[in-house]
Amino acid sequence: MNEKQLKKMVMGNTLSSNLLLTVKILFGLSAQVLIIYLISKLVTNAITPRESYPIFIAILLCFVLKAIISYFGAKMTHDRAYSKLTELRLNILDRLNKLNLGFFKEHSTGELTNIIESDVEKVEVYLAHGLPEIMSATLIPLLIFIIMLFIDWRLAIIMLVGLPFMFLTQFLSKKTMEKTMQKYFYHENKMRAEMMEYTKNIAVLKAFSKEEEISDKTLNSAREYVYWIKQSMSGITIPMGLIDVFMEIGVVFVMILGSLLLYYGEMSITKFILSIVLSAMFIAGISKTATLHHFSIVFNEAVKRIGKVMNVPVDDNKSEAALSTGDIEFHNLNFEYNEDGFSLNNINLLMKENSLNAFVGASGCGKSTIANLIMGFWDASSGSITIAGKDISKYSQASLSSMIASVSQDVILFNISIFENIALGKAGASRDEVIAAAKKARCHDFISSLPNGYDTTVGEMGVKLSGGEKQRISIARMILKNAPILILDEAMAAVDSENERLIGEAIDDLRKDKTVITIAHHLNTIRNSDQIIVMKKGSVVGTGTHSELTKNCKLYADMVKAQNKVDAWDLRKEV
Ligand SMILES: Nc1ncnc2c1ncn2[C@@H]1O[C@H](COP(=O)(O)OP(=O)(O)OP(=O)(O)O)[C@@H](O)[C@H]1O
Ligand SMILES: [Mg+2]
Numbered sequence: 001m002n003e004k005q006l007k008k009m010v011m012g013n014t015l016s017s018n019l020l021l022t023v024k025i026l027f028g029l030s031a032q033v034l035i036i037y038l039i040s041k042l043v044t045n046a047i048t049p050r051e052s053y054p055i056f057i058a059i060l061l062c063f064v065l066k067a068i069i070s071y072f073g074a075k076m077t078h079d080r081a082y083s084k085l086t087e088l089r090l091n092i093l094d095r096l097n098k099l100n101l102g103f104f105k106e107h108s109t110g111e112l113t114n115i116i117e118s119d120v121e122k123v124e125v126y127l128a129h130g131l132p133e134i135m136s137a138t139l140i141p142l143l144i145f146i147i148m149l150f151i152d153w154r155l156a157i158i159m160l161v162g163l164p165f166m167f168l169t170q171f172l173s174k175k176t177m178e179k180t181m182q183k184y185f186y187h188e189n190k191m192r193a194e195m196m197e198y199t200k201n202i203a204v205l206k207a208f209s210k211e212e213e214i215s216d217k218t219l220n221s222a223r224e225y226v227y228w229i230k231q232s233m234s235g236i237t238i239p240m241g242l243i244d245v246f247m248e249i250g251v252v253f254v255m256i257l258g259s260l261l262l263y264y265g266e267m268s269i270t271k272f273i274l275s276i277v278l279s280a281m282f283i284a285g286i287s288k289t290a291t292l293h294h295f296s297i298v299f300n301e302a303v304k305r306i307g308k309v310m311n312v313p314v315d316d317n318k319s320e321a322a323l324s325t326g327d328i329e330f331h332n333l334n335f336e337y338n339e340d341g342f343s344l345n346n347i348n349l350l351m352k353e354n355s356l357n358a359f360v361g362a363s364g365c366g367k368s369t370i371a372n373l374i375m376g377f378w379d380a381s382s383g384s385i386t387i388a389g390k391d392i393s394k395y396s397q398a399s400l401s402s403m404i405a406s407v408s409q410d411v412i413l414f415n416i417s418i419f420e421n422i423a424l425g426k427a428g429a430s431r432d433e434v435i436a437a438a439k440k441a442r443c444h445d446f447i448s449s450l451p452n453g454y455d456t457t458v459g460e461m462g463v464k465l466s467g468g469e470k471q472r473i474s475i476a477r478m479i480l481k482n483a484p485i486l487i488l489d490e491a492m493a494a495v496d497s498e499n500e501r502l503i504g505e506a507i508d509d510l511r512k513d514k515t516v517i518t519i520a521h522h523l524n525t526i527r528n529s530d531q532i533i534v535m536k537k538g539s540v541v542g543t544g545t546h547s548e549l550t551k552n553c554k555l556y557a558d559m560v561k562a563q564n565k566v567d568a569w570d571l572r573k574e575v
Contacts, residue, residue: 003307009091010123010303012084014131020073021132024066025139031062032281033147033274040273073132081128088120092306098314101397102378107308109200110193115305118192122302130295137288144282151271151278152261158253159279162246166286169246170293173239178297180235184228185301191225194218236294240287247283254279318396323403325484326353326388328374328515333383335373344369344538347383351531353484356511358526359519360559361535367519368408370535371487374517376400387485405481407491411470418447419454421473425480433480440509441476442502443469468499475503479510486510488518500525523563532556 038055041047092115096103104112148156198205198218205214258275261267328351336343344366351357359367372378374385376397384391392400405425413421422437423429434454438444446469450456458465458473465473471491478486491503504525510516511530520526527546534542534549534556542553549556 002311003303006307006310007303010084010088010306011127011131012080017073017076017080017132018135020069020076021135022139024069024073025136025143027062027066027069029140029143031059031066033278034059034062036274036277037270040270043273044269046270077132078128081124084127085120085124088123088306089116092116092120092309095309095312095314098316098397099309099312100376100378102372103312105377108193108197110196111189112309113196114189114192115309119302119305122298123306126295126299126302130292130299134289134292134295137285137292141282141285141289144278144285148275148278148282151275152258152267154261155254155258155275155279158257159250159275159282161253162249163286165246165249166243169239169242173235174293177235177239177293180228180232181294181297182301184225184232185298185305187221187225187228189305191218191221194221244287247287250283251276251279317394319394320396320399323390323392323395323399324388325403325515327351328485328517329386329389331384331386333373333380333385335369335378335380337378342366342369342538344373347540349533349540349543351515351517353388353515354511354513355530356507356516356518356528357531357533358529359517359533359535360521360523360526360556365535366538367535368489371406371408371489371517371519374485374487375404375406403483404485404487405478405483406487406489407471407474407478408489411467411474413458413465413470413473415457417452417455417457418450418473421458422476422480425477426482429480434476437476437480438473440479440506441472442499442506443472443476447473468496472499472503475506479506484514486514486516488516490519490521523560524567534559 034055038047038052038059042052096112145156145159148159195218198214254275258267258272262269262272328349330347330349333347334343334345342364347370359370361367373380374392376392376395379393384393386392387403414424419431419434422434425437426433431454435444438447438454447454447456458470475488475491478488488507500522507516507518508528518526518529526532530545531543532546532549533540534553536555541555542549544552550560551557
């Protein structure tokens with residue numbers, strides 16, 4: 001969906017509400033013209049009170065009809081705007097669902113919340129208020145001009161004298177106005193997103209005494225925001241002032257020419273008063289169009305940002321069919337996050353079905369990136385990953401997810417009970433199944449010892465768990481899912497050696513009928529893997545079993561040596 005289509009979808013069909021608005025404006029204007037007409041007649045004694053009754057009734061009728069139509073019109077535009085708002089939010093959420101998971105690593109929660117909350121709100125304001133106002137601000141001056149032509153065509157023409165200058169100012173200021181507004185929106189969103197991230201991460205910031213540094217940064221963006229508000233306001237108010245001046249010229253000319261015509265008896269006093277009041281109304285209407293330009297800019301900017309989500313190409317042709325389990329293969333795979341960033345280079349791998357595979361390598365060499373690619377977070381730049389010979393990029397996230405269960409480096413537990421946290425692994429899981437999974441993940445004992453057992457709430461609002469405990473709960477969730485492929489990214493990073501042994505045993509159980517991919521820093525835990533994959537700076541430098549690699553791969557041999565030294569040192573320290 002491009003920006004044009006998106007706008008079209010957002011605006012929808014405005015014909016019926018525009019029609020109502022036009023009728024409302026016609027009634028409103030007729031009432032006003034009748035009032036002015038009546039006053040000017042009464043002032044010049046050209047009408048008796050009795051003669052004026054029908055006019056009174058007509059005015060009243062116009063007002064009543066206008067009120068009724070106004071009610072239905074407002075109801076209609078608001079109903080439409082709010083249903084559009086909901087539809088748009090649902091569309092955005094639907095699109096977010098379809099996007100590659102990698103998208104969420106690149107866009108902060110703050111940014112996305114902003115789009116769903118405030119930008120969609122801006123669209124609503126435009127649809128419910130902006131559009132009708134723009135419409136009435138264009139229609140009223142046009143109607144007044146037509147009426148003026150009937151009153152006196154010379155006055156009608158002279159009324160427009162300031163118009164070319166006004167349009168010129170508008171034209172000249174349009175670019176700068178749009179630019180400043182864009183900057184203003186950029187800073188507004190930046191400030192909102194930063195504030196959100198700041199409050200979200202305040203605990204970590206405090207722990208590292210970074211709050212001053214970061215709050216300075218957040219404050220700075222707030223200051224920038226205020227600066228740009230001031231800037232954009234002067235960018236708007238100066239041209240607005242000029243536009244007003246050029247418009248007022250019109251009334252002055254109508255007055256001058258009108259009084260001349262009146263003096264030479266070419267015009268009645270009624271028409272004279274009528275034209276002065278009407279030209280003032282004309283100006284009020286026209287200058288409003290300029291103000292309302294601001295509405296459209298706000299709308300366009302909001303649509304642009306909504307487009308950041310809606311216009312990301314998603315491959316709708318991805319198959320929902322179930323993938324079958326089998327060997328996982330990398331074929332000449334290349335991948336980069338962005339130009340001149342980290343890249344994976346020409347990766348060729350074979351991970352046999354129901355085997356245990358371990359990735360090792362220095363921090364930042366690309367182990368998690370490989371795991372995330374298998375999970376479909378991103379698509380390869382070139383080459384492919386296949387499972388049982390099927391290219392995974394052709395399958396939807398849902399089909400892929402059903403094949404893979406994972407424990408990632410950042411464990412995510414929700415503010416719900418331990419039972420529910422584990423049960424997320426499988427829809428409708430029974431208590432027994434959850435307990436069985438917990439036993440396999442070696443976390444049943446510690447859960448049972450909690451006061452509320454499996455019903456203990458975890459997370460921000462509940463009991464605080466240790467890193468290792470959280471890790472084991474997420475392993476239980478992974479086990480419960482019972483997917484044929486398991487990915488454990490540093491699953492043992494936060495457990496003590498006793499638990500490490502227990503989880504190691506659990507993994508050994510699993511490897512019998514599952515393809516397991518682990519990423520570990522501690523080499524002892526992966527020693528008995530079927531295949532160890534050694535990585536360095538985005539490339540695979542060796543594959544094989546522990547004994548093969550100690551002979552053939554210098555990097556691995558060095559790593560083992562270093563690990564042994566560390567372990568020996570640990571032991572000595574403990575004795
Ligand atoms: N979303 C991203 N956008 C851009 N670069 C990224 C992104 N995620 C990771 N990187 C970069 O890619 C490189 C590899 O990261 P990766 O997480 O795969 O390393 P790793 O081998 O898992 O390291 P560790 O052992 O510390 O977990 C790093 O240099 C990292 O900065
Ligand atoms: Mg990692």
